[in-house]
Amino acid sequence: MISALLASSDSAGAAALSADLSSVGIHVLGAFGCDALVREAVRQAPDVVVCWEPSPGEALFRATEMLAATAALPVALFTLDADAAKIERALRAGVHEVVVNGHAAPRLRSVLQTAMARFRREQELREAMADLTHRYEERKLVDRAKGLLMSVRQLPEEEAFRVLRTAAMQANLRLGQVAQQVIDGARSAEGVNRAGQLRMLSQRIVKLQALLAAGSGADEAAPRLAASVERVEQTLTLLERQLSSATFGDLLSALAGPWGELKSALQADASAAELPAIDALAERLLDAAERLTAALEGAGVKPTLAVINLCGRQRMLSQRLAKQALLGVLLGGEAGQQAQQAARETMEAFEAALARLRAAPLSSEEIRAALDASTQAWHELLSGAAQAGSEGGRAVLARASEGLLELFETLTQRYEHSLQALLG
Incomplete structure (x- = not known):
């Protein structure tokens, strides 16, 4: 069962959304304000964060940005505000799915699954980029170390690389x-x-x-x-x-x-x-x-x-x-x-x-x-x-x-x- 943490400043709207989520088999862990979002997300570790804000503002966006930096999770936002600038701001702040004008119960599972799929893809891209960056930085380190060995030990480039590779194998290091x-x-x-x-x-x-x-x-x-x-x-x-x-x-x-x-x-x-x-x-x-x-x-x-x-x-x-x-x-x-x-x-x-x-x-x-x-x-x-x-x-x-x-x-x-x- 998918678990969800609900974040909203509108208690009435949050209650209605919570009921709809439960009706389609989503386990709602609780509803909290934006100021408690990161704390509760870390404490309860939901599968997805669901936000309901009729007109989202900076308080929500700061909370989702902090969540992305602290304990990244899929985030879906339901709102009544169709302002394109706010939708773009939400996506930059770590929201993975924005739904405007309602949250019909039959669509809730597919919306959350889409947010979760986008989150996984985003994480894969981040990991791939981090790995690429690491390999690039590692290559620069190897080139610099080769240059040092070539300079101070008067070694040709091939021999300097062989020395590094042999040392890495003997020490079982990268x-x-x-x-x-x-x-x-x-x-x-x-x-x-x-x-x-x-x-x-x-x-x-x-x-x-x-x-x-x-x-x-x-x-x-x-x-x-x-x-x-x-x-x-x-x-x-x-x-x-x-x-x-x-x-x-x-x-x-x-x-x-x-x-x-x-x-x-x-x-x-x-x-x-x-x-x-x-x-x-x-x-x-x-x-x-x-x-x-x-x-x-x-x-x-x-x-x-x-x-x-x-x-x-x-x-x-x-x-x-x-x-x-x-x-x-x-x-x-x-x-x-x-x-x-x-x-x-x-x-x-x-x-x-x-x-x-x-x-x-x-x-x-x-x-x-x-x-x-x-x-x-x-x-x-x-x-x-x-x-x-x-x-x-x-x-x-x-x-x-x-x-x-x-x-x-x-x-x-x-x-x-x-x-x-x-x-x-």
Whole structure:
């Protein structure tokens, strides 16, 4: 038996229509005003909604629109109003059948069945359109993911598609789901890498300023310092463009203050006397960058982000050790001793992280080769740090710290672009 919910603001007309519906075998669940239509439709789940309004208005149309959006059902409207504009408005508001001038009992079943048939057809069309839209969006995701793999892994298009398809089969996921994972993985990895670069730059800037204060290698240190300042600006701009302001806006804002002060302090001529103040500002920038990087790693769903973060942090530690070795010589006294003690702690942190990277499952032949090369460069940096009191030692320190930085820049990028990071 077909069940119907009756909606009307005309109690007398609703009673007559209810009686006619019952007479032809329609089970009437109750009659309610337009304000209760959605609530009762959700609660009672009728097969069809029957409306009686001699002159339908916006109250009814708003109710049927809300019904269509909340719990779509077939809707038939009986009315005395033959206004074509209102009939069109009713159809736009989710009504499937409009009957003007009466509701003869013999026709009621066919009217309701027509409304129900139109509703089913409408739902089929909606589902087909939704499926078509989904397939189109999925195709765009696959094309975008293929482009990422082709770009970062230097794969031909056919091979990039094969990688996606194989990953989808192994994970028992749709191709579009794997494509979305690749896109999300690339975005997360890039965010962690870029935020981590700010950590490194905070330490590199002080190292280069210390080299200038010591009068060592100014021809190389000065342009590198200018390039580092420009790189901070570019990285901040990219992060502000790429990251959600609602999620990370406060952490991005926390970078602006320390960086603005540090940038201003760098305008003065380099001198040993100014280094403690510059270093303090750089430490504030480092702390803010650490918080942002940790938040980005935590927001991602892939454990590979931890490896990217760990490797990226080695860049910072390489510059931090060089900075501390120089400060230990240039500052002297208690401040110099504190810098030397901090340098020993940095050495321990670097070597512990290097061991963790060697043990990490995220690896490849090129990554292992890069780790071997970084070990050799690390020993050269340690040699330079031990001789930071001499001009020759500072030259070794400057060269080795830049070489180690370049190695870990490349290595971090390899982790970022590895298939494990992209595919999880």
